[in-house]
Amino acid sequence: MSSSELATPSMMAATTDWPAPVSHIPKDVFLRPEIFEQELKTIFYGDEWMVVGHSAEIPNKGDFKTFAVGHVPLIINRDQNGAVHVFFNSCTHRATQLETASLGNRKSFECPYHRWSFSLTGELIGTPNKPGDYPEYFERANFPLKSPKMAMVHGLIFVSFGNPPPIEEYLHGWIDQIAEVMGGDGNLRLLGYQKVVFKANWKTFTDNDSYHAPLLHTAFRMLNWQGGRGVQMTDKRGHRGYVSELSLPKSVTMLKDPSLIEHRSTGDLSRASVNVRFFPLSGLTRHLDSINLRFANATAVDSTEVHYAYFARLDDSEELVRQRIRQSSNLLGPCGMVSMEDAAVFHRVHIGSNTPGAAVFLKGMKDEYTLNDTYTQNDETSNLPVWDRYCEVMGFHRKAR
Ligand code: FES
Ligand SMILES: [Fe+2]
Structure with a gap:
């Protein structure tokens, strides 16, 4: 399967007026359906590696989960020998989606339409039929489930529909x-999920910055985010990350039980928040003791679905597992103390983008025509190399100065 096979037919290349300053983002790129369709073709079905899961979500033989990249449905499963596979979630007869549950366990996958069944390694193993139902040239061996390219790093599962570089190079x-x-390492145990659909463009989710953390989120003020000595890193592929210092308040007046925000797993508050965000979408976060992998999908121009998956480590004590569960369910996700405001603000960015002009980045800028290469914890400028990469992949060019 190539990206061109997954592209929207007869689509014209979308263009937009991109202002000359690197710090200006035209608002229409968040809104225009034809740009979204081009993003699917060029980015999501192109030569990027997309994060779709972690092997700890499917720990047992026969386990599977479903996910999607854009409109493309996927099954991610573990076979009887323990190997992980990714298949297109589509029967090779007439394309019916095979599985609809988000998580499950199967001995085989059976299509409900005409009852073809497939092994956990994708072979077509059952076709209920009488002699003469199928032509002589039909052979089951020619109809296995199809797969995108797949790679794993510390249990993280990546897929690509195009011709990506080797994963070690991509994540260098x-x-x-x-x-x-x-x-x-990737020796994790799934604790559970929070799932949310943001009523906003995927780039608004991915454009979420460090600058806002103590300003939008009261709880990050409590953890002294604004005083932190953290750093942010970017690269030319559009990946970015940050490592942030948090400090715990001497007296906690906002919480009945201050032990909720104790940091027990590493004890190193100078690296209490560690994040990686992959281009174009999805990322990983550890705040205090909560290990949170975010599997995100751009479902429509104005809709982004994010599965916040929470994990403990396999070698954790029961006490540490309990602490991770408390922090996972109380700090992050759509109802978490430090991030529940994100859904509202993303939607308001989306509504507000229906106005003339550009969104403007300022915090940390030195010169509006030059990308920075170093950042403090609270700069918003680390988002701009991601936009630069987006323009490069999409073929959008800034106006001359
Ligand atoms: S579409 Fe699956 S068996 Fe016919
Ligand atoms: Fe936030």
Whole structure:
């Protein structure tokens, strides 16, 4: 399967007027349906690696989860030998979506339409039929489930529909930080999910910055985000990350039980918040003891679905697992103390983008025509190399100065 097979037919290349300053983002790129369709073709079905899950979500033989990249449905499963696979979630007969549950366990996948069934390694193993139902040239061996390209790093599962570089090259410089978010490696145990649909364009979700953390979120003020000595990192592929210092308040007046915000897993408050965000979408976060992998999908020009998956480590004590559960369910996600305001503000960005002009980045800018390469914890300028990469992939050019 190539990206051109997944493209919207007869689509004209979308264009937009891109202002000359690197800090100005034209608002129409968040709104125009034809730009979204081009993003699916060029970015999501192109040569990027997309994060779709973690092997700890499907720990047992026969486990599967479903997810999607754009409009393309996927099954991610573990076979009887323990190997992980990704298949297009589509029967090879007449394309019916095979599985609809978000998580499950199967001995085989059976299509409900005409009851073809497939093994956990994708072979077509059952076609209920009488002699003469199928032509002589029909052979089951020619109809296995199809797969996108797949790679795994510390249990993180990536897929690509195009011709991506090797995953180690794609994630060059980030693999140690990915491990740090997870507490050292990919030996995780799924605790549960919070799932949310943001009524906003996917780029509004991915454009979420460090600057806002203590301003929008009361709880991050409590953790002294604004006083932190953290750093942010970017690269030319559009990945970015940050490592932030948090400090716990001497007296907690906002919480009945201050132990909720204790940091127990590493004890290093100078790296209490560690994040990696992959281009174009999805990312990993550890705030205090909560290990949170965010599997995101651009479902429409004005809709972004995010599955916040929370994990403990397999070698955690029961006491630490309890602490991770408390922080996971109380700090992050759509109802978390430090991020529940994001959904509202993303939607308001989307509504407000129906106005003339450009969105403007300022916090941390030195010169509006030049990208920075170093950042403090609270700068918003680390978002701009991501926009630069977006323009490069989409073929959008800034006006001359
Ligand atoms: S579409 Fe699946 S068996 Fe016919
Ligand atoms: Fe936020």
